Amino acid sequence: MMASKTVRWLGAPAPGGLALPAANPTPTHLYAPRGVYLDDERLIVVDSGNHRVLIWHGFPTHDHQPADVVLGQPDFFHEGPRAAGHGPANGFHLPTGVTVAEGRIYLADAWHHRVLCWHRIPDRSGTPPDSVIGQDSLLDIEPNRGGAASPQTLYWPYGVAWINGWLYIADTGNRRVLGWHGLPERDQPPDLILGQPDPCSNAENRGGPPAANSFRWPYAVAGDGATLYVVDAGNHRVLGWTPPPTTDRPADLVLGQADLQSAFEQPHVPQGAHRLRFPYAAACAGDRLFVADTANNRVLLWQPIPRVGAGLPAQAVYGQYNFADSGENRWQAVGPDTLCWPYGLCAHRQWLAIADSGNNRVLIWEV
Template structure:
């Protein structure tokens, strides 16, 4: 049968594991294998080792997974990022939402494989298992018989760039983002275009100071950048420490904490913020502060018992501080386990949103009656407090002057959908920061950073590359 030209990959596909949308014209000179499958297909999962074998034996081969939504449980369809990760695909994956590719290639069963030669023509289609033995010889022949040498480049894969990112901080002068890549035990430094500039930490869980490549963190979360000093402070949650990364040498040093969880010690710091010569730390049931000049650290607010109690600093009680921010004068705390927003002002702790440890919900109204659900992060911008309303999968806004609480992004559904802010979906966002008028959000359980444009009312995904 004479080979026929393959339909090109249409624009508008949702892509994973690649720094940009792909097209067959981009891959001219390469042998391409399209793997049509669904996330719920057991036979498809058994083929993962065979695809891995083909890629190992034929380095010039480009494998592209094409997943057809609508044939799997709603829980999978609502979170494609996690489904792609669990599928073990270490190659680009396209989500064929409207089944355009499925129809164009005449796919009727899963798994189906379509082999495309370096000239962009379909040379064969096969289904079922045992593909390595059937396709291997043909792939080898196509690679050897191509009109010219196969291009060495063409696809830049970012494989699992982030894993449970917790918080985000900004360098406003340098237009850089600092992302706590919590699950990978490191800090990712990226530009607003998604280019990964560098990473801080070896990625191996541990507790070691030193150069950026040799230092080790353990599940870091909060990050705060002192632009004047050129120091990034990191809440190294799993190590019960505060670490400092200095520029330009990028050395990592421990500046607070013993490394042990113990009564009266700094335990599980979750978030940090800078104010007036101090670093304020949201830790386990307490707010701590560290003097930046002397590095002396002491409890600042909270008795240490788990409760939602207002009052003088050391008599008040927190349930689970997970986010902290300042407007330049006072502190605001996301007390996650109480589904509350607390304010620390003039030696007093006051609850602005929230009622008890058992009371949570999703209600936009005046602060005294509003409901949020286990918020993990806060940010401040132009007089307003942005809330990562984690349990509601939303970004909300609190106006301390008027007291109003309003949803700004997120439908409330759990998912990874970009689009208009009211239709977009998140999956337990953890932290956020405003840089250049855009909100960069650690969408923790989607393992990505999302971008909310308040002027255009649009949510998009920041594709990390480089």
């Protein structure tokens, strides 16, 4: 385990023992957050269980600091799908991934089968989105627009990322990743469809066993411009393409499995530094790749960043004392360096922001 230090805890404090932090909606509380974004100017947290997004202007100055802006709800004290009954035009249903691209916020509103976009960073609560990807309008919420998969439809999009001038969406329900070179205009078809043989197919693992060019649950996308990583949660692995693909092709790297044809899972045994169980996030910073090994309640670090190969071991583990342990909060009390089902990651400079979903909080670690 490498040295790390928790510098911020966002969300309610833990009351002690095995009890979790409170989750009722306030400017301070979080309920099962799944997405997080951090840069020099802001922290954005997708408070998934409360169906909202919280924004802090600047780096938070103290633990449990209240957010400055709430999106998706009429105020800081409401929760529920579709803005507590106000409708889908300015309400979410299980939002998950978030990123900022060229001054715009892109939000994966997963159970509304769309990605929402704010064309500038909102400074007022309740600001509605400006545009949508995957639906005809902000009022439409059917999977694949009520029909079959096509280049312009989405089905449970859980992840969104902006990497080296490309916008990527993990279109989880359609078992594919979509990519646009640049910011897409309204209803613009993607430049890349990764994981399916054509724009209208959406079979799990292309209708066969796991392969180097297939997904079961592609949940998140990360990268550094030289390698593209897709977190394939359902196959318990992370796939990598070096260089990033411009057309559908087999991956060059697999982490969490011994080869590119395996989807091995064996719960309740030590996983070691090689295996993953339901990984749901990844993040890159410098020569480091972080992966949220969600079902093992830990974050793994590869350094230097891996680009080709299979089954490469991680060099460090966060949230557990060693590579053999996997218990929620180490089977102890909620602490500043324990994890319970980490779902989202963002690495920025020396900071690692973790959406520690099972503990109803976001941690920012210095690593």
